[in-house]
Amino acid sequence: MIKLLRLFYESAGNLLLFTQNVQEISLHHLQNDSIHPDDDMVLVFKVDKQELFIPRLNKRNILTTFTEASKKAMREERSKTKQTFICRTNIRITNSCGLADVVDGGKDGDTFESEWLISWSLGVGKSFRMYIEGGSDGALPLTAVALPISEKGNLHIYDASLGFYRESHLFVFLPIPVKVPFSVHINGCFAVSADRKRLLSYTSDDKTDSRQVTWNSVLISDSLLNSYLQFLAYVRNNCLHDVSGFYYLWPKDCGPENTWKPLLKEFYKHVVEEEDLKMFFGFRNKESVWLTFDECTFLDESFSNDSKICSLAYTVLKCLSKEHNICPTELPQTIRKAFVEAGLSSDINRKTISIEAFYEIFLKNIANIELDLHDKERLVIHALRQENKNIMQHLMTNACITSKPKGNFHLPSEMVLPNSPWKSLFDTEDERFPSDAFCREDILKALQNLGMKTSEIPWDLIRLQARKNENINTKCTECARERAEIILKYIHENRRSDQACPKDVADDISDIEFIPAMTKSAEWKWKWKADECLTESKVCCAHELSWKSMKLNKPKNMYISNLALQVGCSDILTPEYFHEYQEDLFELGVKGEEQVGIKTLREQLLHVTESHLCSENVSESLELRILEAVFKSFESRCHDDEAISFLNEFLDKPVIKIGKRFVSPCSVVFSLKHDCSPFLYGLDNSPFLQYKNTLEAMGVRKQFDFQTLKFVLKQLKDRDEPLDESEIGLACRVALLLEDVELDDLDFLYLPDSEGILRPTTELCIDDCSWVPQSDTMKFLHGTIPPNIAKITKIRSKRNHDITEETSEFGIDFGQHENLTNRLKRILDGYPDVCIMKELLQNADDAGATELHFIKDFRELGKESVFSEEWKDLQGPALCVYNDSVFSERDLEGIQNLGIGSNREDLTTIGKYGVGFNAVYHLTDVPSFLSKDKSNPERDTLCVLDPHCRYIPCATKRKPGRRFKDPSKTKQKYPDVFSGYLEDSGVWCENSGTMFRFPLRQACSDISPSIDIERFNVLIEQFKHEMAHSMMFLHNVRRIIISSIDKDGELHKEHFADSKISGESGNAIYNTTLETRMKLKEHKVSMSDIQRLGNEIHHYFNNQWR
Known part of the structure; x- marks a missing residue:
């Protein structure tokens, strides 16, 4: 109940603001135990209304009056006759008792009175026609605007007293909870929603009655426009105390709401087009008057950025209004913006005096305008800051700059810059210096552009x-x-x-x-x-x-x-x-x-360097500047042969300052990566670097040569005892310089070992493998020297040292040395990848093997104990190929001779590890094989072919591979490598034979593209279909098997083929072939004389072959 009473009390005045008959609302209180209600009711609250001024109504209410007027207009067809009324209404709110505790700020017995100005108008345009055509559902095209009038004459909605809205709202004779974006309350016969909470307008779902929406739109642009204009006219003539307050009442920005935009557009259109509508306050002949739009002269919009300048400019126009027949009028920015939004920019622009035109008339009349001198200066300064070409021209041609001390006006070109370098040649009384107002830096700069100068002195x-x-x-x-x-x-x-x-x-x-x-x-x-x-x-x-x-x-x-x-x-x-x-x-x-002579420079340089040795009070910074200056002068003379010859004399003289000491040019290079003093110096970040020609003429080099670095290390070596910590650091830093020089002779090059003793590099190795045991002959390179220095000085790794030292353990030079990757790539063009298995079959047959076993090993093997870091890439998927023959020395020689092979003289072994073997490079970059002979273990060997010289240590372009003669010892150190040769898989026959391993190429190389497991399996499948046919002409191989190794190392046979020769021993076909070849060569046999042999292959067929 209290909330309801509060709401009633706070909006009670709104209820009577536009009512026509109800003049009073009262609230009474009756006790629960009342016996005589009529006598016991107590007045708690009352609102009453009194019409103070309503012309021509004759005590009739407004609705009745306008209804009759409408009917008369319909009969006489005079819809253009305006029907408007202005009334002033007083609404009084009395709090008799009881609500003081309910309403904030109120007390019992309070009476609030509020006087309102209300402007009523009947539509005469579209809204009237829609009314007479029945489109309004009987609603009159009637609207009103209202505003409270305070005792002080203020006209603001927020001045309304208690009981009224203090923000503009919409009324349909009774208040509607809808705010409007103007400075007045708006009332009218509007179409609203059934709950009276909103004005009907088009919505996104488009369910609103378009006729009712249209009615609202024409009512706003017609009747409401007339109400607003009449209201403003009345305020202008009767209530105005402040012109700015008048402009405040104008309809302006209505925001994103489209409902009220028709009013805004029509209002400003009327202001512009109505010839007798005086809505602007301005001046004519220096007197204030109300003006129509066409009579006005507005200031340029740019003046609004500075209120003081705008006021002064307006004053100037008032002073000149009579002479120039103009009516200066102030126009608030909000009103100017509203004109623009109403689409009337061109109308505003034609009534605006541009800033150029203003300054033209101002500067021409500056001396005669009744304005304080300081204000005139302020306007001139504003003009100077515009950077407008036309304004600058007016400033240049009019005497408008005041001077010291009398303030006379002068042309800019007649003035002298106050801080002129020759100002002392003039006295102040000469009136040549601008007054203080023009002495700001930016203004002086502008005046200089306009011609300010000093007098021309003869x-x-x-x-x-x-x-x-x-x-x-x-x-x-x-x-x-x-x-x-x-x-x-x-x-x-x-x-x-x-x-x-x-x-x-x-x-x-x-x-x-x-x-x-x-x-x-x-x-x-x-x-x-x-x-x-x-x-x-x-x-x-x-x-x-x-x-x-x-x-x-x-x-x-x-x-x-x-x-x-x-x-x-x-x-x-x-x-x-x-x-x-x-x-x-x-x-x-x-x-x-x-x-400056070159001898003078020499004396200056020598004097400075000599003084450095005998004086501790010399300023180092000044000393350095002197040196730089002398060097710079030398630099400019380096094109002269005589000067260069003169500079050569400084080679061994300490004339270059580095740090706190002078050093000779022969000990200096332009850039030195590491501190190698007191032997070697660099000019890194030195100010002398810019004098390159001078330094070169003196003997400074781009870098120290190898012999210089060797000499410094040799000087340290001559002590033949361990170096101390600083000396070790120096030796290591000198060693770091080796990466940038050409190493022409590594003999007698000394580097520190792990104990700090300088040793020849041939005696050193790198401690890079913890699992390779250290021998007594291993001397490790000092840990501060990085691997790249070890590499360029050809210091071996621990593994490489192990190879060199224990040849029987790590092998001898071996490898395909006829050519490298480019030749392999060319050879592969003649061997399609589908030929790989056939070539390996032929090689095995030529080697005398009776069995060939293809094993798919797609496991990832261990990568710790391997020959090199690069070898780890070879421990993945691979093809392993076993045959039961053992490599001979001739076979080893043949496989090294790329494209020749050991079968060159024996055409019956057309593929015995010759050029055909290279077809495996379709699969791999690093083929290898382990060959073991049970009857003669000394023939056991492990061979690795590395055309890229990347994977096996010590491989060279001359011999790109390695051969290990004692694989059993090698296996103890590198078990992860040997796990790839499947010695424990059951493939090997009595621990003899040869196992090839071809790691599948994981990425494209210089030899061939990569091959994945899927592509490899396709090749295997193709070979399965050709296995039997491939055995028809073989000499020795009688069985081919295809198997795979699972992740647990178990062997699984997938496919095999067997071959059996009928009627002959196993060597019969070989002997027959050899005999026939010799006879054919001597032309002693014909095809009909060749012996026939029977060959039974896996029982699939049995044929006789010639």
Whole structure:
């Protein structure tokens, strides 16, 4: 109940705001035990309404009046006749008792009165036609706007008293919970939703009655427009206390809501088009008046960025309104924006005086405008900051810049820059310096662009001022210095113009003593020539605190100031603060770097380096700067053969400073990766690096050669005892330099071992395999030397050392050395990958094997105990091929001779490990085989073929492979390698035979593309179908088996083929073939004479073959 009472109390005034008959609402309280209700009711709260001013209503309510007016208009067909009323209503809210505790801020007995201005209007356009056509469902095209009027004359909705909305709302005679985006309440016969909570409008689901939506739209753009215009007209004439408040009441931005945009567009269209609609407050002939749109002159929008400037510009237009027949009118930005949103940009623009036009009339009349001088200056400064070409032209051609001290107006070109280098040639009373208002940096810059300058001083006067300086120096050396600087500035400013100093004047000034000499700095510890020429000097009172002894000199007898580091010990220099006038001083005869002799530079350099040895007080930074300067001068002369020859004399002289010491060029290179002092030095990050030609002429090299590095290491070696920690570090750093030089002779190259003793590199190895046992002869390279240095100095790995030291354990040179990967790739072009198994079959047959076993081993084998890190890539899927023959020395020789083979003279063994064997490179990059002879273990061997010289240590391009003569010992050290030869799988026959291993190529190489398991299986399947046919012409092989190894190492046979020769022993076919070949060669046999042999293959067929 309390909540309901509060809501009622807080909005009670809204209920009566637009009612026509109800004038009072009261709330009474009756006790529960009341016996006489009529007498016991107590008034708690009351709202009543009193119409203060309603013209022409004759005590009738507005609805009745407008209804009759509508009917009359319909009969007389005068729909264009406007029917509007303005009324003022007083609504009083009385809190008799009981609600003080319910309502915040209220107390018993309070009475709140609120006066409202309400503007009513009947539609005369589309809304009226829709009404008479029955499209409004009987609703009148009637609207109203309302606003409270406070005692202070404020016209703001938020000034409404308790009981009223303080934000603009929509009413349909009673309040609707809908806010409107304007400054007034809006009332009308609108079509609303059934729950009276929203104004009907088009929605996304489009279920709203379009006729009712149309009614709302025409009512807003017609009747509501008239109500609003009438309301503003009444306010303008009767209630206005503040023009800004009037513009506040205008309809403006309605946000994203489209419902009210028709009102906004029609309102501003009427303001522009109605000839008698005076809605703007402006000035005509300096008097304030209300104006129509076409009478107005608005300021350019850019003025709105600065309220003060905008106000001043408006004042200027008021002052000039009569002379220029304009009516200046202030237009708030919100109103300007509303015009733009209503599509009236062009109308606003045609009534706006542009910023260029404003400044044109302002600057022409600046002297006569009744405005404070400071305000005029402020407007001119604003103009200067516009960077507008047209405005700049007006500024340039009108006397508008005030001067010191009287504030007279001058053209910019008549003014002098206040901080001009020759300002001391003028007095303030000359009215040539701008007033303080124009002395900001940006304004002065703008004035310079407009022609601000100093007066043009005749060169004869400049010459005279230079001569006067000699006399000035006798009175005040500081004044003389200032005068000299002013003269140089003037010469400098005019040097590149048509007013440049004539040569005859420059020659005369060159022989005048008016330039002070550079004084020696506190850091300078060497001889200073200018100290020999000092004379007693005087100063004026103004310069007493800045007194310095100073001698004036002739320009032709001086060097430029930036040469102090090159010639300071022997000649006089111009002051450093004259450095910006360097070119001007040169024109006056001052000598530059080109006039410095090379002998002078030599003396300066030697003096500095010698002083370094005998003085501890020398400034290192200044010393370094002197050195750089001298080197720079040397650099500019390096094109001269005489200078280069002169620089060669410095080869063994300590003239290059590195750190805190001077070193000879012969011990220096341009860049040194590591600190190798005190033997070797680098110029990394040295300031001398920029003088490359000079350094090269002195003997500095790009890098130390191998012999120099060997010599330094040899010097350390001569001690023949372990080095201390710092010496080891030095030796290691010198060793690191070896990676950048050409190693032409490794003999007598010494590097430190793990005990810090320098040893020949041939005696050292790298401790890179913990599982390879260390022998007594192994001397490990010092751990601080990285592997890349070990590699280029050909220091062997521990495994390689093991190979070299224990030849029987690790093998002898072996491998295919006829050619490398490119030849293999070319050979493979003649051997399709499908021929791989056939070539291996033929090789086995030629070797005398009776059985050939193909084993698919797709396991990942151990990768720890292998020959090299690269070998780990070979421990994956592979094809293993076993035959029961043993390699002979001739076979080993043949397999090394790529494309030749051991079968070159025996055509009956057309594939015995010759060129055909290379078909395996379709599968692998590293074929290998283990051959074992049970009857003669000394013939056991393990061979690895590595055309890339990548996988097996010690493989070379000459012999790209290795042969191990005692595989049993090798197996003990490298068991993971030998697990790939399946010695424990049951494949080997009585521990004899040969097992080939072909690791499948995992990635494309220089020899052939990669091959995956899927492709390999396809090749196997193809061979299965050709196995039987392949055995028809074999000499020895009688069985072919295809098996696979599972992950547990178990062997599984998948396919096999057997062959049996009838009527002959196993060697019959071989002997018959050999005999027939010899007879054919001698032409002693015909085909009909050849013996017939029977060959039974797996019982699939039995044929006679010639």
